[in-house]
Amino acid sequence: MSPLPPGSTLGILGGGQLGRMLALAAARLGFDVVILEPEPDCPAARVSAHVIATAYDDPEGLAELARLAHVVTFEFENVPAKALSLLAELGAETAPGARALATAQDRVIEKTFLNAVGAPTVAFAEADTASGAIEAVKRIGVPCLMKTRRDGYDGKGQAWVEHLANAEAVFHRLGDRPVIIEAPAAFVRELSIIAARSRAGEIAVYPIGENHHENGVLRRTLAPATASQAIIDQAERIAAQILTGLNYVGVMGIELFELEGGRLLVNEIAPRVHNTGHWTQDGCEVDQFEQHVRAVAGWPLGPTRAHTQIEMENLLGDEVETWVKLAAESDARLHLYGKREAKAGRKMGHINRPMPD
Amino acid sequence: MSPLPPGSTLGILGGGQLGRMLALAAARLGFDVVILEPEPDCPAARVSAHVIATAYDDPEGLAELARLAHVVTFEFENVPAKALSLLAELGAETAPGARALATAQDRVIEKTFLNAVGAPTVAFAEADTASGAIEAVKRIGVPCLMKTRRDGYDGKGQAWVEHLANAEAVFHRLGDRPVIIEAPAAFVRELSIIAARSRAGEIAVYPIGENHHENGVLRRTLAPATASQAIIDQAERIAAQILTGLNYVGVMGIELFELEGGRLLVNEIAPRVHNTGHWTQDGCEVDQFEQHVRAVAGWPLGPTRAHTQIEMENLLGDEVETWVKLAAESDARLHLYGKREAKAGRKMGHINRPMPD
Numbered sequence: 001m002s003p004l005p006p007g008s009t010l011g012i013l014g015g016g017q018l019g020r021m022l023a024l025a026a027a028r029l030g031f032d033v034v035i036l037e038p039e040p041d042c043p044a045a046r047v048s049a050h051v052i053a054t055a056y057d058d059p060e061g062l063a064e065l066a067r068l069a070h071v072v073t074f075e076f077e078n079v080p081a082k083a084l085s086l087l088a089e090l091g092a093e094t095a096p097g098a099r100a101l102a103t104a105q106d107r108v109i110e111k112t113f114l115n116a117v118g119a120p121t122v123a124f125a126e127a128d129t130a131s132g133a134i135e136a137v138k139r140i141g142v143p144c145l146m147k148t149r150r151d152g153y154d155g156k157g158q159a160w161v162e163h164l165a166n167a168e169a170v171f172h173r174l175g176d177r178p179v180i181i182e183a184p185a186a187f188v189r190e191l192s193i194i195a196a197r198s199r200a201g202e203i204a205v206y207p208i209g210e211n212h213h214e215n216g217v218l219r220r221t222l223a224p225a226t227a228s229q230a231i232i233d234q235a236e237r238i239a240a241q242i243l244t245g246l247n248y249v250g251v252m253g254i255e256l257f258e259l260e261g262g263r264l265l266v267n268e269i270a271p272r273v274h275n276t277g278h279w280t281q282d283g284c285e286v287d288q289f290e291q292h293v294r295a296v297a298g299w300p301l302g303p304t305r306a307h308t309q310i311e312m313e314n315l316l317g318d319e320v321e322t323w324v325k326l327a328a329e330s331d332a333r334l335h336l337y338g339k340r341e342a343k344a345g346r347k348m349g350h351i352n353r354p355m356p357d
Numbered sequence: 358m359s360p361l362p363p364g365s366t367l368g369i370l371g372g373g374q375l376g377r378m379l380a381l382a383a384a385r386l387g388f389d390v391v392i393l394e395p396e397p398d399c400p401a402a403r404v405s406a407h408v409i410a411t412a413y414d415d416p417e418g419l420a421e422l423a424r425l426a427h428v429v430t431f432e433f434e435n436v437p438a439k440a441l442s443l444l445a446e447l448g449a450e451t452a453p454g455a456r457a458l459a460t461a462q463d464r465v466i467e468k469t470f471l472n473a474v475g476a477p478t479v480a481f482a483e484a485d486t487a488s489g490a491i492e493a494v495k496r497i498g499v500p501c502l503m504k505t506r507r508d509g510y511d512g513k514g515q516a517w518v519e520h521l522a523n524a525e526a527v528f529h530r531l532g533d534r535p536v537i538i539e540a541p542a543a544f545v546r547e548l549s550i551i552a553a554r555s556r557a558g559e560i561a562v563y564p565i566g567e568n569h570h571e572n573g574v575l576r577r578t579l580a581p582a583t584a585s586q587a588i589i590d591q592a593e594r595i596a597a598q599i600l601t602g603l604n605y606v607g608v609m610g611i612e613l614f615e616l617e618g619g620r621l622l623v624n625e626i627a628p629r630v631h632n633t634g635h636w637t638q639d640g641c642e643v644d645q646f647e648q649h650v651r652a653v654a655g656w657p658l659g660p661t662r663a664h665t666q667i668e669m670e671n672l673l674g675d676e677v678e679t680w681v682k683l684a685a686e687s688d689a690r691l692h693l694y695g696k697r698e699a700k701a702g703r704k705m706g707h708i709n710r711p712m713p714d
Binding site for chain 1: 362385386389404405406639656664665677680685690697706
């Protein structure tokens with residue numbers, strides 16, 4: 001694909017905050033945006049030229065999307081397989097591609113792929129039945145984590161198995177669905193690396209972020225994180241192995257565990273812009289959103305160096321109601337998503353705070 | 358006015374690139390935007406929640422704008438007086454206010470105001486007739502500049518008078534309209550200062566920019582410009598005098614002449630975000646667009662310090678067709694306006710280039 005000229009239209013499946021921030025970045029480069037999302041009053045639609053308000057796998061909606069958009073991307077990885085196959089039939093250019101999405105949608109396929117390209121993970125086993133789950137827990141040992149293979153996010157669809165005797169109950173609690181059983185990672189901290197790959201195969205990675213979760217949801221990212229050169233080298237090598245292995249196009253968020261002694265394991269990958277990359281908006285010349293637009297549009301990647309160290313903090317639920325205080329805080333760069341309702345735990349916005357030198 | 362909560366709607370009269378970049382900044386803070394602009398496919402409409410495609414002074418359009426918007430602002434100063442009076446009748450909150458717009462719309466009122474608040478300008482005289490113009494040119498001396506009092510921009514509506522004998526011909530050439538006759542400024546360079554004033558009366562100014570024009574159109578701004586503390590102090594004092602004098606709310610661009618010896622004169626004021634302030638997008642934590650949104654929404658102002666020195670270059674007409682080269686230039690931050698047609702001299706986008714330390 002030759003680089004898309006400004007004035008072309010970028011299609012985005014999904015209209016949440018990630019779609020919104022992608023749309024804003026696309027606009028800065030002179031692109032128009034069309035959003036496909038069931039909710040017409042979604043955050044991304046209000047900053048985009050067009051909105052198609054249908055289900056993600058609606059054939060008419062997708063046909064309209066393919067007609068309007070010169071390239072289609074995604075703000076979430078759980079895109080229905082039907083949507084992808086319909087887009088392919090319609091001849092729509094999509095990025096990232098079907099393989100990356102399929103890999104990220106299933107924790108077993110994901111970890112199998114990661115290990116195959118030399119990106120280490122915790123030990124894991126899979127199970128489709130209660131008895132299989134018991135066997136798998138035996139093999140991995142307790143305590144271990146049982147997670148549904150598909151559709152989990154922000155700590156949902158997973159539970160600890162403390163004793164072998166609980167394995168069956170946890171399997172039922174997760175809905176009697178295919179699961180992955182993972183050995184716990186004895187990590188000292190959670191890191192992530194935001195990486196991009198262009199259509200030409202060029203790879204660019206941002207400095208590492210250090211992440212802090214609360215109740216399974218990201219609370220804070222500090223980036224660039226303090227890290228030894230050995231850790232930075234490992235993370236960059238892992239990113240390159242993953243992106244090259246998937247023939248990936250776009251930005252990917254790669255969550256890492258740092259073990260005692262400095263070895264890194266990959267926790268999971270997200271084939272899209274990522275919450276732990278929001279710091280780039282105020283820390284880098286080209287943020288992860290513009291970088292993703294550049295990659296999917298066939299443009300060369302932008303620089304990824306940080307000009308400022310940033311602490312990013314998510315605003316969850318009614319925390320957004322502190323906006324008066326935040327608006328007055330000279331060092332708080334606000335990014336609010338325009339969501340109508342501040343449901344408990346919902347990501348309503350984030351703040352980037354420059355750290356003193 | 359108490360600060361507007363995120364989720365409120367900002368109305369913008371005008372849908373060009375300034376409206377577009379204001380809309381993008383407003384979205385970042387969680388605001389919705391409604392654009393009133395005759396051309397429905399304008400650059401700003403494609404990144405806004407609503408567009409009202411009527412004439413600027415259309416009573417129904419303005420009524421709809423007043424109904425949707427919690428506050429109304431402008432991307433250009435030549436707003437028809439009728440639009441302002443209709444908005445006032447409708448009870449719409451507007452910022453900046455009618456006085457600032459009226460002052461900036463008429464070069465004689467503007468310079469009279471500037472001198473009254475202690476902001477020095479070149480000597481000037483006014484004339485409504487050909488004979489008056491001859492008298493005025495006599496008083497100011499040749500060479501001098503004759504400009505229409507109203508509706509001039511980017512070097513349009515003005516001409517040099519080299520000899521007294523030409524005064525009448527120039528007056529006719531400018532359309533037999535009320536004019537101002539200005540003494541030439543023997544300036545060593547053109548500077549500008551972007552200043553903001555909040556509803557609470559707080560004033561914040563960005564570092565000075567040094568501007569280079571070609572054929573009356575801005576070509577480049579370098580900011581922060583190299584300038585003595587005496588010049589910076591003068592510029593900041595002038596900005597405060599003007600904004601306070603107008604009880605101004607919002608961002609204003611103030612064009613300055615630096616004379617031999619370091620004295621500053623005000624060339625003109627623009628009661629809006631300004632082309633010479635585009636460098637703030639990549640040079641400052643809070644750019645002029647967010648600053649303007651903050652001010653008109655009744656928020657406190659953000660910081661104005663520069664973290665990076667920037668050279669801003671306008672992309673005029675078909676220069677935008679070099680986008681492939683620009684996209685590949687690692688140090689070129691692109692801002693493209695999504696205009697459909699690259700007419701000669703038209704502002705199609707700009708590039709901010711970080712300067713080496």
